[in-house]
Amino acid sequence: PTATATAVINLDIEGPTISRHLYGHFAEHLGRCIYGGFWVGEDSPIPNEGGIRLDVVRALRALNIPNLRWPGGCFADEYHWKDGIGPRDQRPRMVNTHWGNVEENNHFGTHEFMALCELLGAEPYISGNVGSGTVQEMSDWVEYLTRDGDSPMVRLRKANGQEEPWRVKFWGIGNETWGCGGNMRAEYSADLARQYATYCRDHSGNTLYRIASGANGDDYKWTETLMQQIGCFGCEATPRNFFQGLSVHQYTVCGPWDAKGSATVFDTEDYYRTMLEAKRIDRILTGHSTVMDCYDPGRRVGLVLDEWGTWWDTEPGTNPGFLFQQNALRDALVASTHFDIFHRHAARLYMANIAQTVNVLQAMLLTDGDALVLTPTYHVFEMNKGHQDATSLAVHLHAQDARRRVGDSELDTLSASASIKDGTVLISLTNLDAEEPAEVTLDLRGGSVGEPTGRLLTADRLQVHNTAETPEAVAPRPFDALKSTGQGMVLTIPPHSFLTVQAPVA
Numbered sequence: 001p002t003a004t005a006t007a008v009i010n011l012d013i014e015g016p017t018i019s020r021h022l023y024g025h026f027a028e029h030l031g032r033c034i035y036g037g038f039w040v041g042e043d044s045p046i047p048n049e050g051g052i053r054l055d056v057v058r059a060l061r062a063l064n065i066p067n068l069r070w071p072g073g074c075f076a077d078e079y080h081w082k083d084g085i086g087p088r089d090q091r092p093r094m095v096n097t098h099w100g101n102v103e104e105n106n107h108f109g110t111h112e113f114m115a116l117c118e119l120l121g122a123e124p125y126i127s128g129n130v131g132s133g134t135v136q137e138m139s140d141w142v143e144y145l146t147r148d149g150d151s152p153m154v155r156l157r158k159a160n161g162q163e164e165p166w167r168v169k170f171w172g173i174g175n176e177t178w179g180c181g182g183n184m185r186a187e188y189s190a191d192l193a194r195q196y197a198t199y200c201r202d203h204s205g206n207t208l209y210r211i212a213s214g215a216n217g218d219d220y221k222w223t224e225t226l227m228q229q230i231g232c233f234g235c236e237a238t239p240r241n242f243f244q245g246l247s248v249h250q251y252t253v254c255g256p257w258d259a260k261g262s263a264t265v266f267d268t269e270d271y272y273r274t275m276l277e278a279k280r281i282d283r284i285l286t287g288h289s290t291v292m293d294c295y296d297p298g299r300r301v302g303l304v305l306d307e308w309g310t311w312w313d314t315e316p317g318t319n320p321g322f323l324f325q326q327n328a329l330r331d332a333l334v335a336s337t338h339f340d341i342f343h344r345h346a347a348r349l350y351m352a353n354i355a356q357t358v359n360v361l362q363a364m365l366l367t368d369g370d371a372l373v374l375t376p377t378y379h380v381f382e383m384n385k386g387h388q389d390a391t392s393l394a395v396h397l398h399a400q401d402a403r404r405r406v407g408d409s410e411l412d413t414l415s416a417s418a419s420i421k422d423g424t425v426l427i428s429l430t431n432l433d434a435e436e437p438a439e440v441t442l443d444l445r446g447g448s449v450g451e452p453t454g455r456l457l458t459a460d461r462l463q464v465h466n467t468a469e470t471p472e473a474v475a476p477r478p479f480d481a482l483k484s485t486g487q488g489m490v491l492t493i494p495p496h497s498f499l500t501v502q503a504p505v506a
């Protein structure tokens with residue numbers, strides 16, 4: 001039976017701004033994310049600018065990606081940035097011990113990353129090495145990138161061909177210090193965050209937004225320990241906090257670590273379990289926000305979910321250390337559901353970074369030689385991009401029968417969020433039910449709405465994915481079945497699909 005629901009949206013009651021950085025990205029030296037993904041080198045027959053793949057840049061520009069986190073991940077804590085500057089043929093090599101034990105030639109380094117960000121129109125988010133680096137090394141990197149005038153690091157940068165300093169706002173102080181970034185205790189990690197942050201200076205008018213390495217999933221104790229050590233919020237004379245953002249990582253993983261399941265071979269039960277797992281992010285963000293509210297009620301510190309996404313078993317026949325997985329319609333619905341939740345947490349959640357942009361985990365893009373495939377997840381980012389920097393609008397969803405029993409739990413099968421920007425309302429709706437459509441009445445109050453347009457992302461089956469041979473198996477199509485009523489519209493969302501509706505508001 002078709003589920004029925006009403007969604008009340010007050011167009012004139014404004015919620016917090018949805019930071020564009022919730023649509024952030026992550027590129028690690030892992031598998032084929034950088035090498036083969038973003039970077040092919042200047043001599044490659046694949047069209048490139050200074051070694052950076054142009055098809056990848058074009059595809060990502062269409063998403064308006066706001067920021068790109070680099071060089072890791074776990075890799076960040078064994079990366080020594082000075083190995084990645086200067087003439088490429090003279091750069092030292094290293095072993096990427098975290099990811100596949102392969103040799104890293106350091107051809108993609110600081111200058112290449114900053115050039116990539118410029119091509120993408122994205123802000124750089126650099127993740128500094130705490131696990132195996134030094135305070136001086138990190139301090140030098142900030143100086144190298146952002147200082148003007150004359151100094152040892154400025155001279156080195158200029159000698160490498162970059163006269164002007166770059167602007168870098170987002171700076172990560174370590175990654176997963178509770179795990180691959182050093183296996184630390186929260187107390188020790190908090191002290192290091194204070195120490196490293198002290199020497200990551202604001203040079204020449206560049207203001208850093210320092211992000212301390214935060215919790216794993218629902219480890220609220222970690223957040224509490226970090227928030228206790230953040231600095232002197234209450235100090236009148238010199239109010240300062242050592243870091244401006246605190247991170248958290250949460251992946252959608254179903255099953256034990258050594259049997260997470262296939263990205264494309266799964267049944268309906270697996271699918272519902274995945275969605276239940278995906279929705280845990282709501283509780284986790286609430287948990288961390290609540291702790292942060294106790295220490296920082298003014299919300300000066302941003303919560304930064306700088307790794308999220310699905311994590312499946314690697315594709316058969318690929319290097320297990322490369323974390324290459326396919327991406328099906330199911331992944332797209334995981335993403336759309338996450339975004340609804342992110343929008344609801346807009347007051348505290350400042351940034352989120354999907355892991356990872358190309359060829360790794362829940363990727364936007366898959367490359368194979370010169371072929372480029374846009375994944376279903378890519379399309380969710382594209383269809384939702386109008387939410388970036390928009391004003392959130394609460395969606396009051398009354399859905400009596402839109403739920404499924406999954407084991408001992410109940411899964412709400414309708415998810416929605418909305419925002420308004422430049423006189424246009426954007427409503428995102430996901431019907432998670434694997435089999436049944438949902439009829440939704442959009443009751444739009446507090447404004448008069450013009451002609452709506454809709455776009456639908458779905459496929460016959462949840463397992464459908466895009467390949468070089470069938471690149472558009474899952475791609476957005478126009479959705480015209482929008483019946484206007486006096487006060488909004490009625491629409492029927494097909495099973496397992498994601499829909500966006502846009503309309504001018506007067």
Ligand code: AHR
Nearest residue numbers: 072073074075175176355
């Ligand atoms: O994204 C893959 C890895 O997952 C990252 O390197 C690490 O931070 C996390 O454990």
